[in-house]
Each structure stands twice: as structure tokens, then as C-alpha cells.
Amino acid sequence: AQSVTQLGSHVSVSEGALVLLRCNYSSSVPPYLFWYVQYPNQGLQLLLKYTSAATLVKGINGFEAEFKKSETSFHLTKPSAHMSDAAEYFCAVSSNTGNQFYFGTGTSLTVIP
Amino acid sequence: EPEVTQTPSHQVTQMGQEVILRCVPISNHLYFYWYRQILGQKVEFLVSFYNNEISEKSEIFDDQFSVERPDGSNFTLKIRSTKLEDSAMYFCASSGGTSGRRSDTQYFGPGTRLTVL
Numbered sequence: 001a002q003s004v005t006q007l008g009s010h011v012s013v014s015e016g017a018l019v020l021l022r023c024n025y026s027s028s029v030p031p032y033l034f035w036y037v038q039y040p041n042q043g044l045q046l047l048l049k050y051t052s053a054a055t056l057v058k059g060i061n062g063f064e065a066e067f068k069k070s071e072t073s074f075h076l077t078k079p080s081a082h083m084s085d086a087a088e089y090f091c092a093v094s095s096n097t098g099n100q101f102y103f104g105t106g107t108s109l110t111v112i113p
Numbered sequence: 114e115p116e117v118t119q120t121p122s123h124q125v126t127q128m129g130q131e132v133i134l135r136c137v138p139i140s141n142h143l144y145f146y147w148y149r150q151i152l153g154q155k156v157e158f159l160v161s162f163y164n165n166e167i168s169e170k171s172e173i174f175d176d177q178f179s180v181e182r183p184d185g186s187n188f189t190l191k192i193r194s195t196k197l198e199d200s201a202m203y204f205c206a207s208s209g210g211t212s213g214r215r216s217d218t219q220y221f222g223p224g225t226r227l228t229v230l
Contacts, residue, residue: 032216043117043204044156044221051216090156098214099169100146100158 002027002093006104014112019078021107023065023091026072032094033074034101035065039087047089050074061085086111115139117222119205125228126195134190134225136205143210145188146219147180149173149201156204162188163210195229202226 007022025031032051036044048059055067065076076089088108092101118137126132138145147159160170162180179191188207192199203226206219 034218036221043223044206046218046220049216049218092156094215094217095169096215097169098217099144099161100171101148101156101219102158103156105155 002029002031002095002102004033004091004093004102004104006089006091006107008107009105010108010110012110012112013081015083016080019063019076019081019085019109021076021089021091021109023074023076023104024072025074025091025093027093029096031074033065033067034092034094035059035063035074035076036090036092037061037087038090038106044090047076081109081111083111083113085109117205117207117220119203119222119225121225122223123226123228125230128197128229129194132192132195132227134192134203134205134227136188136190136222137186138188138205138207139209139220140186141209142207142220144168144208144217145180145182146206146208147190148204148206148221150204150224151198151201159190159203192227195227197229200227200229 003026005024034049035047048057050067058064090106091104120135145162150156160174161168177193202224204224205222208217208219
């Protein structure tokens with residue numbers, strides 16, 4: 001079975017500071033991992049995904065994530081936070097069949113001016 | 114850019130009533146999904162649908178729930194007799210099925226907020 005754990009339900013950073021949102025996965029097969037962002041009153045938007053092609057994945061809006069098998073992690077980072085990055089971020093892993101995603105509990109990012 | 118659309122954006126209903134939530138997936142996609150998110154909780158899978166039949170469903174998706182693709186564009190979720198605990202945001206998603214099932218990106222709609230009174 002697959003699952004993801006997001007440590008830290010709330011993260012606050014200053015504008016211009018590094019953003020680090022943590023995601024650890026558990027998977028009985030090689031994982032396919034996704035990060036989604038949810039802005040207030042909106043749906044889930046794909047930021048990036050890992051599909052085994054490269055361990056460092058670049059996404060939209062300056063975000064990137066690194067797949068580390070030894071640490072079973074797929075943390076999301078951005079070098080310099082913008083006010084517009086304030087949102088809820090979800091990590092997800094695809095199931096064995098690909099018929100569903102398992103989502104983490106989400107991390108709410110606050111950017112302090 | 115193509116996107117998944119959902120109607121209505123907000124539905125208020127009385128307990129015991131039937132509701133139908135509507136979705137228009139991205140036009141060339143083959144796989145369709147419903148998820149829900151109870152306020153403050155994680156996004157949970159309900160059902161996946163392919164080739165006019167359910168391919169997988171969760172324990173949440175009991176006999177009160179059904180899905181249908183009534184025509185070539187719409188994908189609906191019906192709740193026959195709503196309960197208070199059905200209050201949640203319901204997301205529709207679709208995927209193309211062209212890059213391998215497990216690596217396929219699911220594209221989500223903006224959601225329908227269902228409030229059961």
C-alpha cells in the first residue's frame with residue numbers, strides 16, 4: 001500500500017526566505033509522487049511530479065523537489081518565498097493500479113511580509 | 114489551456130435529499146475520478162471510472178453514491194440520500210491515460226462545496 005506523510009501542518013516563512021515543505025512516502029512499489037497547490041477557494045493545481053526520470057524535479061512558480069529513495073522523501077523547496085505562494089500544499093502518491101492518489105494532510109504555507 | 118469544470122460551485126441541501134454534482138473533464142481524457150475533502154482534512158479518493166464503468170472505489174463510496182457519464186462530456190456524482198457527514202468539498206479529476214497509469218497526472222476541477230443541513 002502507498003501513503004504519504006507531511007510533517008508540519010503549518011509553515012511560516014518571511015518573504016524572500018527559503019521554503020521547505022516536507023513529504024515522506026511509503027510505497028511497496030517504485031513510487032510516483034506529486035505536489036499540488038490549493039489556493040483559497042480553488043481546486044488543486046499540479047506543481048510538479050516525480051516519475052523516475054530525474055531525481056530533481058522542477059515545477060511551476062520556481063518550486064522544485066528532490067526524490068531521495070534512501071530517505072523515502074520528496075520535499076518541496078523554493079529558494080525565495082513570494083507573498084503569492086501562500087496556499088495549501090499537498091503531497092500525493094499514486095496507487096499500485098494508478099486508479100487513485102493518496103494525499104497527505106497538507107501543509108498551509110504563510111508568507112510574512 | 115484545457116481545464117476540468119464543475120457545477121455548481123456550492124450546493125446546499127437538506128438531509129435525506131438527493132444531489133447530483135456535475136463535472137466536465139478535459140475533452141480527450143479517458144479516466145475520471147471523484148475525491149472529497151471534509152473541511153480541515155485530507156483529500157480522500159471516492160471512485161475512478163474508465164470505459165463507462167467503475168475501475169476502483171473506496172470504502173466511502175457506498176450504495177448511496179453512484180457515478181455516471183450520461184453523454185460524451187459530462188461526468189456526474191449522485192448521492193441518493195444525503196447525510197450531515199457528506200458535507201465536504203467534492204473534486205472531480207481526469208487524466209489522459211497516455212503516459213502510463215501510475216505516472217499519469219490527474220487534473221482537478223475547482224470543486225463543489227456541498228453543505229447538508
